[in-house]
Amino acid sequence: MTFSSTTTTTAPAAANGADVAEQRRRIHHEADVVIIGAGVLGCALAVALGRQGRSVILLEASMKEPDRIVGELLQPGGVRALEQLGLRDCLEEIDAIKVAGYFVTYMGEEVDIPYPVASPTAVPPEGRSFHHGRFVMRLRAAALACPNVTVVETKATALITSDNSDQVLGVECMGSGGSSSSKEDEKKDCYFGHMTVVADGYASKFRKQHHQHTPKVKSKFWGLELIDAKLPRPNCGHVLLDDHRPPILIYQIGTHETRILVDIPENLPSASVKNGGVKGHLRNVVLPSLPECVQPSFRAALEKGQLRSMPNSFLPASTNKTPGLVILGDALNMRHPLTGGGMTVAFNDVVVLRDLLSPERVPDLADTHRVGKQLASFHWKRKNGSSVINILAQALYSLFAADDDNLRALQRGCFAYFKLGMIEGPAGLLAGLIQEPFVLVSHFFSVAFLSLWLLFKQSPLLRLPLVPFQCLLVFWTACIVIFPYMLAELRS
Structure with missing residues (x-):
């Protein structure tokens, strides 16, 4: 099924040229760019290139x-x-919630982490x-709505x-994405x-042949949607930490x-199955550890039973070396979603690629x-926006999901640093907002040395x-937490 692009007030190309380009897209299935995946990155890139006058399918x-x-x-960097x-304007009319920062709890203690303001007169940054x-x-x-884009x-x-x-040279396709009445109605088609x-997400079917690395998965996020939950800090992302269980995230989405x-x-x-599986963990471990104001809505959602996981x-990203091909988004690069940085990386990548x-x-x-x-320049220039987010996400998860005494020492040091x-x-x-790896390191x-103290x-x-021997082990643990991810960012 082909969706017509409606006329908008964006600057149009010359009428004849635009008509010819549209005809080439619709009838001959030819364009400057073919994008697989109309997700967050695919749509943004299609619009960005289309507004430059490129013909996009x-x-x-x-x-x-x-x-x-x-x-x-x-995150605010993604909004920027x-x-x-x-x-x-895509953030409007979707019942989006303003996010002003984080509220972090650790072993009964609390700390507020607002997003930093550039100057006393500046508008505070906000996420959504x-x-x-x-x-x-x-x-x-x-x-x-983009005249140069055909969906x-x-x-x-x-x-x-x-x-x-x-x-x-292009993409071979089949059918109409499930809208056909039967498999017999599906036919093979090609777009050049x-x-x-390739922007087909975390489960990309095209990554394996053209990417040097394979995704590593050590955990899953199990999610529930709470209705009318009362949060300790409205308009904040909530990170609930404990040295005896992995982290929990809570944020309002409507x-x-x-x-x-x-x-x-x-x-x-x-x-484990013996302990009631995932539901048993949520009921026996997670529920009692939640803020009291959140427990009623969590209990109701758990009883409703609409558990989902990702x-x-x-x-790590790798340099694209296949002529005519670009891999982007989660198909190219993923990090633990603990810090909520995935879409920020995606939009930053679109900005960099559009300019290049x-x-x-x-x-x-x-x-x-x-x-x-x-594209070779893109691999390194994108790291200004991606490296910090990638390293931070993996390092923080290593600390917050601490499973040994050395990591727990770093975990305590991290929260003390915030306090x-x-x-x-x-x-x-x-x-x-800060895209300097040196600041992260x-x-x-600093957290590591505070942990030793x-x-x-x-x-x-x-x-x-x-204690000196234990300090040596903790410092070594800090090094092996962060350095592998730093090295991953330095590879091509």
Whole structure:
């Protein structure tokens, strides 16, 4: 099924040229760019390139509103990128909730971590939380309204490559994404572009052949939707920490709806079949640890039984070396969703790629040599917006899901660091507003040294002779927490 692009007030191309380009897209299935996946990144990229005058075909298996339990929180850095793309209005009319920062609890103690303000006269930065599907539908509407974009509901099944090289020429598709009455009605079709973009999400079917790495999954987020929950800090993301269970996230996604995400690592004893499975863990471990004001709505949601899960994946990015192909979004790069940074990375990537492939820099996307050079630059330039978020997400999860004494020592040091008022830098990193890896590393090792000092301060007198050895182990643990992820960001 092909969706018509409606005329809008965006600057149109010359009438004849636009008509010819549209005819090539609709009849001949040819464009400058073919994008697989009309999700958050695919739609934003289609609009960004379309507004530059590129002809774009956007393929999506199902144009129905998606229903997911992640991709519901956009950090201020992501809001800023959305503004740069001219898509800020997609946050309107979806009952989105303003997010001013974080509220963190640890072993009964609390700390507020507001997003940092650039100056006393500046407007405080805000994130947004919302129903993922509503946001995606607004982005799809923007793509449908872009004169240079044609949206097609069809299921991409394979990449088309040249007979003489590995260059990708386009996409082979089948049927109409499930809207056909039967499999017999489905037919094979092809769409060709100078550049093919794979943006088909975390379960990408095209990643394996063209990506150096495979996703690593150590846990899942199990989610429930709470109705009319009372939160300790409205307009804040809630992070509930404990040294005997993995982290819990709570954030409002609508006037009446609140999302709770519970991290459950593989082989967690309290979630074993013997202990009642995931529901047993939620009932016996999570429920008693929640703030009292949240417990009634959580209990009601648990009894309703609409539990859903998503894998928490880690996937470092790799340089694209296949001519004619670009892999983006979760198909390219994933990190633990604990910090809610995925969409911020996606929109930052679109901004960077839009600028690198602007008609001034690349007049013709058929020039694969020039496009290849720009994509090589993209791999490193995108790291300004992605490296901090990737490293922070993985490092914080390692601390907050602590499963040994050394990690728990770092966990205590991290919360003590927040309690000392050292929150502006970490909040800026979480928000996606500070994009300097050195700032992240300096704060991380400040936490590590504070953890060592707390070991000396809190150890009984009889244990003091052993503390230096324990400090050495804790510091070594800090190094092996962060350095592998830093090295992953330095690889090509």
